[in-house]
Amino acid sequence: MSIALGLHVLSVVVWVGGMFFAYLCLRPAAVEVLEPPLRLQLWVAVFRRFFPFVWAAVILILGAGYWMFFARFGGFENPNMPLYIHIMQGLGIVMVLIFMHVFFAPYRRLRRAVEAADWPAGGKALAQIRMLVGLNTTIGLVVVAIASGGRYLIH
Numbered sequence: 496m497s498i499a500l501g502l503h504v505l506s507v508v509v510w511v512g513g514m515f516f517a518y519l520c521l522r523p524a525a526v527e528v529l530e531p532p533l534r535l536q537l538w539v540a541v542f543r544r545f546f547p548f549v550w551a552a553v554i555l556i557l558g559a560g561y562w563m564f565f566a567r568f569g570g571f572e573n574p575n576m577p578l579y580i581h582i583m584q585g586l587g588i589v590m591v592l593i594f595m596h597v598f599f600a601p602y603r604r605l606r607r608a609v610e611a612a613d614w615p616a617g618g619k620a621l622a623q624i625r626m627l628v629g630l631n632t633t634i635g636l637v638v639v640a641i642a643s644g645g646r647y648l649i650h
């Protein structure tokens with residue numbers, strides 16, 4: 496159980512912390528320093544490195560999370576499942592779906608646009624990614640707060 500919880504939380508740190516840094520530090524810095532063509536190329540290079548870590552994090556979060564959910568909390572049959580676990584699980588699935596959408600739709604469009612040096616199309620795709628990553632960062636921070644503090648507040 497301690498290994499599962501450790502892997503679960505470490506994966507959350509990598510994913511949510513990475514999004515926080517990208518959204519609140521790297522994004523404004525890139526806007527300040529780089530013209531659109533270089534900025535778009537930078538983001539493709541950043542995502543190419545970050546997204547494999549996110550895929551690994553997603554697999555570990557779901558794997559370890561549902562293992563604890565069933566092995567320790569009795570799964571969906573448990574009528575006394577704590578509310579914070581339900582909220583974590585539900586919002587966790589929403590986060591994973593948002594990430595998969597980013598990966599398979601706007602990120603693919605961004606890569607194609609950068610390959611074709613189509614900067615307006617790249618800018619559009621990046622704007623969608625920015626919005627969705629902002630949303631996922633917010634949900635992620637809320638879920639961390641609920642998952643770690645929720646047991647003392649809501650039952």
Ligand code: HEM
Pocket residue numbers: 500503504507511556557559560561563564568580583584585586587588590634635636638639642643644646
């Ligand atoms: C999507 C399916 C998920 C499932 C089934 C799941 C399940 C669990 C379970 C069973 C625990 C142990 C709770 C306890 O010891 O009381 C846990 C802990 C935790 N989870 Fe999740 N989780 C999921 C997603 C997430 C996500 C997306 C985040 C954050 C963005 C998250 C953050 C945490 C944190 C921070 C803890 C540690 C709580 C603590 O021990 O203080 N989980 N999770």
